[in-house]
Amino acid sequence: MRVLRRTLGTLLVLGTFGAAVSCTAARGDDARPGDDPPAALAPFERLLPAPASARAGGPGYAFGAGTVIRTATASGEEVRQLGELLAEQLRGPSGLPLPVVDGVGGDGIRLRLDEEAEGVGDEGYRLESAPDGITLTARTPAGLFHAGQTLRQLVPVAGPGIVPGGTVEDRPRFAYRGAMIDIARHFFTVEQVKRYVDQLAQYKVNTLHLHLTDDQGWRLAVDSWPRLAEHGGGSEVGGGPGGYWTKDEYRELVAYAGERYVDVVPEIDMPGHVNAALSSYAELNCDGKAPERYTGIKVGFSSLCVAKERTYEFVDDVLGELAELTPGRYLHIGGDEAHTTPAADYAAFMDRAQAVVGRHGKTVIAWHQLAAARPAGGAVLQYWGHDKTPAAEKAGVVAAAKAGHPVILSPADRLYLDMKYDATTKPGLAWAGHVPVERAYSWDPGAYLAGVPESAVLGVEAPLWTETIATRADWEYMAFPRVLGLAELGWSQAGSLGWDDYRRRLAAQGPRLDAQEVNFHRAPGVPWS
Structure with missing residues (x-):
């Protein structure tokens, strides 16, 4: 059996689906005619839970050794701690330093509280990725945390790489x-x-x-x-x-x-x-x-x-x-x-x-x-x-x-x-x-x-x-x-639910679960990569 205790840095890494991570199950009978392998899905199409809105567009952000995480002093100690936790989650096996610095100006990953942000509710968020950085905006720290979890699914798991350009606007259906x-x-x-x-x-x-x-x-x-x-x-x-x-x-x-x-x-x-x-x-x-x-x-x-x-x-x-x-x-x-x-x-x-x-x-x-x-x-x-x-x-x-x-x-x-x-x-x-x-x-x-x-x-x-x-x-x-x-x-909102779409996004989580050494059931009908 795998060891029970794991350090926080090892357990939480693990962004998602880099080419260096592979799932051990063969597709076999899990695939249906016309199925795309999970790696063929566009990054925003892999997100789970399905966001309320995701729009790909424009060049992405180069995530690498120079990336910093920016929080504003005015946002308080809780947001600073969120930045530290997100940095630890994103470092993973890449060894990137990802320092947390004060101030949301400049490039990098920016955490912004905006009590007037529209369409996100108490736990929702907006994630915007562009060449000059990634901005996570929410009304509450909880929303910023959820934005960070979405970002983990967009960052290359193995280290430096491109976070795709675009915008995710999201909020929960149920409290x-x-x-x-x-x-x-x-x-x-x-x-x-x-x-x-x-x-x-x-x-x-x-x-x-x-x-x-x-x-x-x-x-x-x-x-x-x-x-x-x-x-x-x-x-x-x-x-x-x-x-x-x-x-x-x-x-x-x-x-x-x-x-x-x-x-x-x-x-x-x-x-x-x-x-x-x-x-x-x-x-x-x-x-x-x-x-x-x-x-x-x-x-x-x-x-x-x-x-x-x-x-x-x-x-x-x-x-x-x-x-x-x-x-x-x-x-x-x-x-x-x-x-x-x-x-x-x-x-x-x-x-x-x-x-x-x-x-x-x-x-x-x-x-x-x-x-x-x-x-x-x-x-x-x-x-x-x-x-x-x-x-x-x-x-x-x-x-x-x-x-x-x-x-x-x-x-x-x-x-x-x-x-x-x-x-x-x-x-x-x-x-x-x-x-x-x-x-x-x-x-x-x-x-x-x-x-x-x-x-x-x-x-x-x-x-x-x-x-x-x-x-x-x-x-x-x-x-x-x-x-x-x-x-x-x-x-996810009711209109986003549907087995045929979900099973492909679920398959795309296989490398993530493997990287975290989760002993999961490779269900038939899901085109595991």
Whole structure:
């Protein structure tokens, strides 16, 4: 297996598609008659996610040893730090110095904040490439960061060369573009998750949802309830040693993600999926007896004791400490598959849990089962149903959306990254069916749930559950390239979506993924070079 830890400079380089980088898969049956190889696509035609507008024109910019990155002192320290990060990302194996200097006058790569920039919104940008330099313009630092990620796809990966001339004007379709990693079923380190943050951020994914607790393990230290991590963190699926993050490690990840404009949304699943907590503290059980730790993959058998006041002290303590650690606006409280919690008890529990989130200054996200209870004002529902989900269950989500609750779409038969590609896939599950790359991409979030208008869709998220995922190699194989489809569905405008065009641009990402040593699935139907 490839090494897990990589330095930032090695991991982030890696612009795109230089002639010196080649993909190892043969085109073979992946190509169709008339397909152009990815290298034949014009540079602006390779961009992923597809930008709102890209116009090639005029001579390009000579990227080389004399290139500098320019930021204006008036733009503040945040833009200066953005310039430093972009320089590190662009240096790669070329060894180009790419110093960051003050002032946006002169040639080079210029980072400009313009609060009056038109047509880009809060996260969008304009990229202009001409012989005298490349200008990145945005209203916000987040927009400048996204502009820099687009530039990485235009800069020759192997070193000096021409960045094509032209203009890209871009903005996201949805505000929330997320991916989830489950570290509860199998434990993963902060360093491993940082790698995923880098992989996601370069494709403009802006949210990382962390599934921190489940029946199999509790993965975050909680000062007021220390046995949650010390005991509950000591197991995982299959009987492995498990593990947990300290608060400092969690803070480190949150800061790292924040520097890449990725918000962390932590999840403490409740009132079900709690065997690790019940095993850690007998007082959370209605009978006062702690069960053994659990290492299987069945769901729906555990529940906090809804009748005990001690349960709500636990909820308040845990969510309070988590809120203090998390600068983002959301806390996710799960709420799915609470099969042993009677409906009335479930609704009563979720009332109180949602109130706790509000008291700690955060907004609730919960799985869409919350619709069957009483969603608090402003609560966000995350829909994980699929084609065979009962109509009545979908109707509850539609009603909640019409009542003003935003919806995040994570349909299991489209965006669950742990679903097998096909019958030959070794890791993964298939309870929602097989999810090949084309199926994961070929749907419209704005029109997916009948009765839920696009205005009610906060965005999309691709979860990766880890019942069968224990290594980086399997994690990346299941996530890539499907998570790139998630990135495009969340960012690109509806008129830019289409499988035939996307699969060619996806193929053009192959050298980039190879250069970053990503263990990705070379999906059939994609003309990998």
